[in-house]
Amino acid sequence: MAHKLPDYYFRVRENGAFVFRVDTENRQRRIEMDQIAVVNIRNGDIKPHGDRMLSEQDLETIKTWMAERIQVLARRDIDDIHRAVDYLNTTTQWVQSKASDEQLDAVTDDLLLAMHDLRSVLVRKKADRLMRQKD
Incomplete structure (x- = not known):
């Protein structure tokens, strides 16, 4: 069928x-x-x-x-x-x-900026959640 x-x-x-x-x-x-x-x-x-x-x-x-x-x-x-x-x-x-010096030079700044941005947002959001729980 x-x-x-x-x-x-x-x-x-x-x-x-x-x-x-x-x-x-x-x-x-x-x-x-x-x-x-x-x-x-x-x-x-x-x-x-x-x-x-x-x-x-x-x-x-x-x-x-x-x-x-x-x-x-x-x-x-x-x-x-x-x-x-x-x-x-x-x-x-x-x-x-594994990374070579050249490879690290190519990605380090981009990775650091992206991770800093992510960390800042995560910390701010977590603080907001904690403050709401406190109220």
């Missing part, structure tokens, strides 16, 4: 997606994708494509996708930060054990 395709396809873009309705029930038995909307997950906009009117099912499916997409992106954000911690650790090991 062939796998049934979903009724909707979301072509992801930076801040949302183009939404297509998938149709395989046609005489040629081809997959047809009809764009029905453009969504923006940053501001929650759902704009119908052209003069199209979106059905309740369309809107419900789009809103469900948007909520799931926001969760996926949030998980990716924290995963990226955990990777950054790993990169900092491997960078430290590289600096200590």
Whole structure:
């Protein structure tokens, strides 16, 4: 038995997606994708494509996708930060054990400035959290 395709396809873009309705029930038995909307997950906009009117099912499916997409992106954000911690650790090991003087000259100032900036923001944010807990 062939796998049934979903009724909707979301072509992801930076801040949302183009939404297509998938149709395989046609005489040629081809997959047809009809764009029905453009969504923006940053501001929650759902704009119908052209003069199209979106059905309740369309809107419900789009809103469900948007909520799931926001969760996926949030998980990716924290995963990226955990990777950054790993990169900092491997960078430290590289600096200590493998880096040549020329390589260190090429990256030291950029690394020091980035780490200083990160440290300043982290210290300020932690102080803000501690002050809120005190109140």
